[in-house]
Amino acid sequence: MSDQAILVTGAAGFIGFHVAQRLLQSGHRVVGLDNLNAYYDPKLKAARLDFLRNDPCFQFERLHLADRVAIPGCLRGTGFLSSSTSLRKPACGIR
Numbered sequence: 001m002s003d004q005a006i007l008v009t010g011a012a013g014f015i016g017f018h019v020a021q022r023l024l025q026s027g028h029r030v031v032g033l034d035n036l037n038a039y040y041d042p043k044l045k046a047a048r049l050d051f052l053r054n055d056p057c058f059q060f061e062r063l064h065l066a067d068r069v070a071i072p073g074c075l076r077g078t079g080f081l082s083s084s085t086s087l088r089k090p091a092c093g094i095r
Contacts, residue, residue: 005029009065012036012045020052029057035064
């Protein structure tokens with residue numbers, strides 16, 4: 001398996017949790033993002049994250065995907081390019 005992480009947005013939600021879980025089971029590193037809003041039971045979201053955090057290949061960042069200031073910082077060291085790098089050097093974002 002590649003050691004490059006896969007980004008899963010909405011990692012505490014129903015779909016994001018199951019996608020992250022399946023990726024981890026397949027041996028991938030996963031960076032999960034979620035803003036943990038109260039759209040539905042925050043305790044359920046917390047329980048899902050507790051489950052994912054038991055895997056050392058899972059990293060969680062609590063933030064809103066639209067937060068253009070926080071995104072580059074949370075992706076530093078994960079193998080992802082920030083959007084500013086992608087805009088300056090578009091070919092760098094192609095893998």
